[in-house]
Amino acid sequence: MASLLFSPPFRFSLTSSKARIPIPGPRIRSYLSPPRRVCPQHLNSMSQPAGSQSLPSEDEGGAKMENSDVMVQYVVLRRDLIDTWPLGSVVTQGCHASVCAIWSHKDDPHTIEYCSSQNIDSMHKVTLEVKGEPQILNLSEKLTAGGITHKLWIEQPENIPTCLATKPYPKSAVSSFFMKLKLCK
Secondary structure (H helix, E strand, C coil): CEEEEEEEEEEEEEECCCCEEEEEEEEEEEEECCCCCCCHHHCCCCCCCCCCCCCCEECCCCCEECCCCCEEEEEEEEHHHHHHCCHHHHHHHHHHHHHHHHHHCCCCHHHHHHCCCCCHHHCCEEEEEECCHHHHHHHHHHHHHCCCCEEEEEECCCCEEEEEEECCEEHHHHHHHCCCCEECC
């Protein structure tokens, strides 16, 4: 698909020995971008509740077979910050936690699979929310007690816990920890 970028008109001058004549003209740049692949199995990934399991599908013979367990990263934001901070700042906090959780576990087999060349264009993230600081600290403690590796992002220099992100896991291994949380809206 081609897209065009129009810049405001610019001026340049032709110079002669006696006069400068400004000549206006638009500046047009075109970019070609590759078509996006949309896989039907990924269309509903963002609308599923946090605890939903993949549904069985039928093979050619009509027998039921279980879809493979999808790799997912959970990101949890604080609702009180969403309501009081600029939205971009809260999104940035989630990005910090997500990147940190992935980079800190870049050699983990789940992370390697999640970031592999065949999966990089179809990553699954579930973004949820908690009410405030006590709830995010409580969730972090429950994840730690359950052996779920995650990053609790603490904004500095204010020392404010803003969000958390898990490293990538199979959905079936971590969804139970997030079943009671709301999707972030």
